[in-house]
Amino acid sequence: xxxxxxxxxxxxxxxxxxxxxxxxxxxxxxxxxxxxxxxxxxxxxxxxxxxxxxxxxxxxxxxxxxxxxxxxxxxxxxxxxxxxxxxxxxxxxxxxxxxxxxxxxxxxxxxxxxxxxxxxxxxxxxxxxxxxxxxxxxxxxxxxxxxxxxxxxxxxxxxxxxxxxxxxxxxxxxxxxxxxxxxxxxxxxxxxxxxxxxxxxxxxxxxxxxxxxxxxxxxxxxxxxxxxxxxxxxxxxxxxxxxxxxxxxxxxxxxxxxxxxxxxxxxxxxxxxxxxxxxxxxxxxxxxxxxxxxxxxxxxxxxxxxxxxxxxxxxxxxxxxxxxxxxxxxxxxxxxxxxxxxxxxxxxxxxxxxxxxxxxxxxxxxxxxxxxxxxxxxxxxxxxxxxxxxxxxxxxxxxxxxxxxxxxxxxxxxxxxxxxxxxxxxxxxxxxxxxxxxxxxxxxxxxxxxxxxxxxxxxxxxxxxxxxxxxxxxxxxxxxxxxxxxxxxxxxxxxxxxxxxxxxxxxxxxxxxxxxxxxxxxxxxxxxxxxxxxxxxxxxxxxxxxxxxxxxxxxxxxxxxxxxxxxxxxxxxxxxxxxxxxxxxxxxxxxxxxxxxxxxxxxxxxxxx
Numbered sequence: 172x173x174x175x176x177x178x179x180x181x182x183x184x185x186x187x188x189x190x191x192x193x194x195x196x197x198x199x200x201x202x203x204x205x206x207x208x209x210x211x212x213x214x215x216x217x218x219x220x221x222x223x224x225x226x227x228x229x230x231x232x233x234x235x236x237x238x239x240x241x242x243x244x245x246x247x248x249x250x251x252x253x254x255x256x257x258x259x260x261x262x263x264x265x266x267x268x269x270x271x272x273x274x275x276x277x278x279x280x281x282x283x284x285x286x287x288x289x290x291x292x293x294x295x296x297x298x299x300x301x302x303x304x305x306x307x308x309x310x311x312x313x314x315x316x317x318x319x320x321x322x323x324x325x326x327x328x329x330x331x332x333x334x335x336x337x338x339x340x341x342x343x344x345x346x347x348x349x350x351x352x353x354x355x356x357x358x359x360x361x362x363x364x365x366x367x368x369x370x371x372x373x374x375x376x377x378x379x380x381x382x383x384x385x386x387x388x389x390x391x392x393x394x395x396x397x398x399x400x401x402x403x404x405x406x407x408x409x410x411x412x413x414x415x416x417x418x419x420x421x422x423x424x425x426x427x428x429x430x431x432x433x434x435x436x437x438x439x440x441x442x443x444x445x446x447x448x449x450x451x452x453x454x455x456x457x458x459x460x461x462x463x464x465x466x467x468x469x470x471x472x473x474x475x476x477x478x479x480x481x482x483x484x485x486x487x488x489x490x491x492x493x494x495x496x497x498x499x500x501x502x503x504x505x506x507x508x509x510x511x512x513x514x515x516x517x518x519x520x521x522x523x524x525x526x527x528x529x530x531x532x533x534x535x536x537x538x539x540x541x542x543x544x545x546x547x548x549x550x551x552x553x554x555x556x557x558x559x560x561x562x563x564x565x566x567x568x569x570x571x572x573x574x575x576x577x578x579x580x581x582x583x584x585x586x587x588x589x590x591x592x593x594x595x596x597x598x599x600x601x602x603x604x605x606x607x608x609x610x611x612x613x614x615x616x617x618x619x620x621x622x623x624x625x626x627x628x629x630x631x632x633x634x635x636x637x638x639x640x641x642x643x644x645x646x647x648x649x650x651x652x653x654x655x656x657x658x659x660x661x662x663x664x665x666x667x668x669x670x671x672x673x674x675x676x677x678x679x680x681x682x683x684x685x686x687x688x689x690x691x692x693x694x695x696x697x698x699x700x701x702x703x704x705x706x707x708x709x710x711x712x713x714x715x716x717x718x719x720x721x722x723x724x725x726x727x728x729x730x731x732x733x734x735x736x737x738x739x740x741x742x743x744x745x746x747x748x749x750x751x752x753x754x755x756x757x758x759x760x761x762x763x764x765x766x767x768x769x770x771x772x773x774x775x776x777x778x779x780x
Contacts, residue, residue, distance in 0.1 A: 375390070
């Protein structure tokens with residue numbers, strides 16, 4: 172008799188809730204089964220869902236049936252025990268030796284399987300591999316299956332999220348918003364002026380995209396529980412999805428208020444364990460005091476202004492409101508004037524950050540980044556001028572200027588790079604060719620009718636092949652208008668332009684976009700690279716992204732490489748390309764040209780007697 176989980180009824184109910192049984196599956200699930208088969212060099216591999224009387228294969232390789240009776244399913248054991256199972260020789264194992272699939276066809280000898288969990292921790296099935304040879308698998312293969320099981324769990328959660336209310340529809344004011352306003356108003360009438368702290372959670376949208384709405388609700392509930400546990404009763408309320416408000420005594424000085432806010436930020440940042448996933452989120456805090464002239468609405472508005480400053484300046488996560496914050500509109504106007512002036516006076520230039528072959532450290536391309544020179548010698552980045560770039564007219568003008576500058580400089584930049592990447596200089600020619608430059612598109616640009624024709628016309632004017640240009644887009648741009656974005660990207664792809672998906676890994680719903688859009692490259696978000704040395708979860712996610720990309724023949728670029736330890740781990744994991752301050756900071760063409768001339772001069776002097 173096969174083992175049955177103690178929570179079998181709840182497990183079966185959860186399995187049916189996911190609505191995966193007897194579906195057509197997806198390309199992503201098929202890719203994982205194929206990857207399992209290839210990674211373990213197995214005869215067969217499958218994603219198995221264990222129902223009440225059968226195991227059904229959501230995806231499989233080397234198997235010509237869609238289901239088998241549950242009583243002869245090896246997967247019963249990892250499902251019931253909630254741990255991986257390794258069978259080295261089924262014919263010598265009393266649990267399985269009499270199974271028809273062992274005694275007859277297909278003659279199973281080796282089995283390795285890892286459980287796949289639902290969001291509530293129930294085991295729905297396994298990712299498993301089978302072979303006809305005994306002793307085919309070891310513990311290293313089990314570890315590989317665990318990584319693939321994590322990816323399957325992400326896909327399951329995304330699927331469940333699609334079956335529930337969409338995330339966008341849940342935004343807005345929480346029903347708990349009114350009680351907090353009432354508390355503030357009541358205290359004001361009693362002349363007890365509370366201190367208001369607003370906390371905005373960073374990463375809720377990514378959790379929804381990667382795991383589904385159920386995970387979002389569980390994360391919000393846990394944050395609510397933590398805050399209520401550390402703040403007196405009645406002082407914590409929800410201001411909306413991902414925003415919490417906390418009332419503190421008004422007699423706290425600014426330093427004490429900041430210290431309390433810092434403690435709560437640390438509390439929120441502690442990992443949240445849901446099922447088999449460990450989620451880490453961070454928050455930003457805005458603080459507002461209430462004067463005798465302020466209403467509850469005034470104080471909430473002020474706290475939101477302080478909160479917004481923290482969101483747009485992530486280096487400082489706590490801000491206290493002061494009247495100067497209402498100068499935000501003036502800041503937008505100033506940024507707009509600055510960019511218009513830079514366009515008119517030709518003060519916009521391109522900062523080229525190298526994209527490097529991690530094995531040889533040879534440059535294979537550059538990411539083109541907007542820079543603005545100031546009369547006093549300072550240089551402004553696109554991030555510093557972001558308020559202006561939200562303007563549709565400015566965004567289009569900047570896109571045209573950047574395309575023109577890159578096109579005009581491309582030939583010289585390519586010549587400089589190739590001249591230095593020679594065996595004589597110890598820099599072998601990279602495997603990834605031809606040399607290319609990446610341009611970033613904004614949402615305004617991508618969805619505008621004139622963007623694609625402008626880009627193609629501009630590079631053609633300078634004799635640049637479209638295959639030498641990579642266009643970087645973000646997932647947010649794609650989901651704004653799926654049909655329009657798909658049409659534009661497929662059109663550019665047909666002309667030869669390479670498409671890269673930026674910030675990949677922050678949401679596993681991106682996996683579905685790899686099927687819908689013509690993506691050639693993905694860039695692993697710098698947040699995972701930053702933590703890859705010390706954070707096991709970050710390494711697992713990077714490994715999963717690399718494995719999935721390989722199975723789909725997609726190149727991977729790791730962003731934000733800042734030290735040798737990160738580089739060593741990425742190389743060990745098989746990541747071929749990367750960029751970051753360790754490998755090169757963004758610099759203008761003139762800087763590269765000066766370095767090239769100095770390099771040539773040194774080489775010439777070395778050759779003199």
